[in-house]
Each structure stands twice: as structure tokens, then as C-alpha cells.
Amino acid sequence: MSKSNFSRRGVLKTGAIAGAGLALPTYLSAAGHTGFTNAPTGNSVKFGFNVPQTGPYAEEGLDELRAQQLAVEHLNGIGDGGMINTFSSKMLDGTGIMGKRVEFVTGDTQTKSDVARASAQSMIQKDGCIMINGGSSSGVAVAVQGLCQEAGVIFMAGLTHSNDTTGKDKKANGFRHFFNAYMSGAALAPVLEREYGNERRAYHLTADYTWGWTQQESIQASTEALGWETVQNVLTPVGAGDFSSYIAPVLNSGADTLILNHYGGDMVNSLTQAVQFGLKDKQVNGKDFKIIVPLYSELMAAGAGSNIEGVFGSMNWNWQLQDAGTQAFVRSFGEKYGFPPSNAAHTCYVQTLLYADAVTRAGSFNPCAVVEALEDFEFDGMGNGPVLYRGADHQCFKDVLVMKGKENPANQYDTLEIVEVTPRAQVEYAPDHPMFAGGDLGACNPGA
16 A cells, blocks of 8 residues: 555545555554544444524524434435435445444524533533534634534534634634635625626625624625725624614715625624615615625525525525535435525535545544544535545635525525536635634544
8 A cells, every 4th residue: 555545644545445464544443443532332323413593593503403414314324315325435325324323412502602612512521422513603613613622522514604713713623614704705706896897885794703704804805806995894793683773874984885794684684674774776986886795595595585686695505506416415305394405504414424424434433533534535426516625724625606686586495596606716725825824723632
């Protein structure tokens, strides 16, 4: 076996085959199944699905939970298998994970970092969970990722878009499939230039936590590179409900563009109130006033109704894609729940399968074996084209979607249209990019 088949910690890389008589790396040996937090001892293994079931991001959280439950069914051989059938890795076979049936417990993060951390801690200490997945807030993701690093379990992040999750707050035990704020800016900028030109004056309303801060920074950098001017950036509390006091000043600011760095119920409320203030009907600086929502979801679009028409944004994935993986997932999810999945659902489903596959390829539940199996892992068949899980920061790189609120939707699920599939190369960046500076990935922690 060539030396190139081993990664820097001595674990067999994807595609390498152990020949007869060769010693296996530590984490692939039988001894690798002991000496780590919550090592499975019976015929089952338990996951913790930690999502917002109440609070401003609850709609996304509940859809994540639906997808997580579906992933467990597919891993256990219930249903049609979904994306297991299209995944380029062929290690999963519907018999659980390494012969162990998958079970799960759930928690409610309430979109609050302290609550999410306490919930995850209970899952690890009380329920014996070996992997935590979920969340719809970057504040939650950063908090839970830090806890999982300390506890010695793997965190497969759900919906987290802040640059910090795989930037200054990155951890060796944490992995993010979802795209980030930098990628949104890189994907949106060419479309905004084409549609709105180079002379715009933008006013930002920004959720006051790690995601909002890095989202605003990324969009401002991308639009100012086009020649746009940033008039003002105003921070708003998560779950504010009434944004009218923040929107009123926009009318007299001289801005001709409002950028809403909001998500979930906050975005629905702020966009709806902006339209009620007549912003979409105004002309400023000789231009039609425009509203931009950098991070979209189908659930937000449905909540905002007709107010979303003509509004540009970006997404990690959308159920309208025509690749085989997307079609398989949408069919499974639709048959079970009666409607198409959101991109939050998609990323939690994929993350669950990716963890199971990594364990199977590594031949061990040891978190350090899982880390090795996922670092620099390239795969396809999960709905975003060829994907790389970069080892340097545990960020996934894949195609990004630019979306637009549909002018004449055919039904309640037909709210957004795909304007552009931005190729992966356009949204890639170096690990030491200034927006991702600071922090240290560190070493994996196997825990006990």
C-alpha cells in the first residue's frame, strides 16, 4: 500500500484497500472501538437531533427534524433509501451503521445558544449520543460545536451560515455541509451587477449575532467591489417581531436598496413590513427601490407570500434541482410528509448520511476515525454536484444557488425560482482568507 493512502494521522484514506497481512492503522483496528465518549456497546447507536422547535427559527427546525427522522429510516432499511441510492460512496446498505440499528433523541434549542448547549450536553451525558446534528442558528452552532469538541463527540452542523463556524470558531470535531456568508456574497454579486448595475446605495438591517455580522460584512464587501455605496448598517435583535422602527429611517436615508440580513420569522416580518411601508413602490436616485434577502429558504418565502416577488437571494440547495440525488430525496420526503423539503431539511439529512458513511469507511465510531474519513473527502450524488469536505477547516465546497422570488407562482410551494447555479470554483477561498482569520482547528478529541 502506498504511503499516499494514509492521511496525516495515520488513518486509511477514502478508496484505499487494506491488503492481506498488512497492519491496519490504529483507528481501523478492533482496539479503535473502545476508549472514546459513548462508544456503542450494544446493538444500537444513538444520535442527538438538536433543532429549534420553538422560537423565530422553529419552521426551519421542524423541517430539519423531519429530514433527520427520514435519514434514520433510510439508514435502518425503512423506505426507499433516498439518497443512499445516489450517493457516490456505496458503503451504506440499509442495515444501520456497522450492524448497529440507529436510534435518536431530540431537543429544542429555542434558537438560544445556552439552551442548545444544555440540550446537547444532556444528549451526550444522559442519553449516550455519539453524534449531534442540527440547529438553524450560527450562534447555536458555534456553542454546540464547542461543547462537542470538549465532550469528544462529532458535531455535524445543520443550518449555520456564519463565516465564523468554519472560521475563527472552527473545531476539529465539527463539520459543516451548509454554505456560508462569503459564498452568498460571491454568488450574488455578479447577478446583482447584471440586474441592478454598479451605482446603488444600500441600507442594511442586520441580525445582531455572529451570522448577521458576517453576512453583512460579506455582502457589503461584495457589493462595494461592484461600486455600490453602503449608507448604513443597523443591528436588530433576533426575534424582534416588529421591525417598523428600523424600517422607517430607510425612507429618508437616500438609500435605493434595502438588504435584509435576517432569517426565519425575522425575515418574514421585516420584509413584510418593508413592503407595507411602500419601499418596493418607491423611486430613489432615479431608480426603482429594491430589496435583497441574501440568505433564502423555501419556508421563509412561503411565509412572506407575494412580498417575496422579484427579490434576489442565495440558497444552499433547492428541491427544484433536477439531479438524481435531489429527485431521490424530494420523492422520499414528499411521500412521507406530503410537501417538498427545505434546504435546512436537506443539509441535516445529508449530514446524517455523511456521518454514517464516514463511520463505515473508517470501520470505527471513534470520533478521530470519523474526522479522518471526512477530511478532504470528495463525493457526489447528494444534490449539489461534486463536493469537497476541506480538511483545513471542515467546510464543504459545492455549487451555490442564486434565487429570485417568483412573479407568478403556480402553487404554495412554487415561490422561488433558480436564477443561477454558481459553480463551486466561484465561491471557493483560501483557508487563511481575512474573513475566516483566527481560531485553530486543533486536534480531534475522542473524549473518554
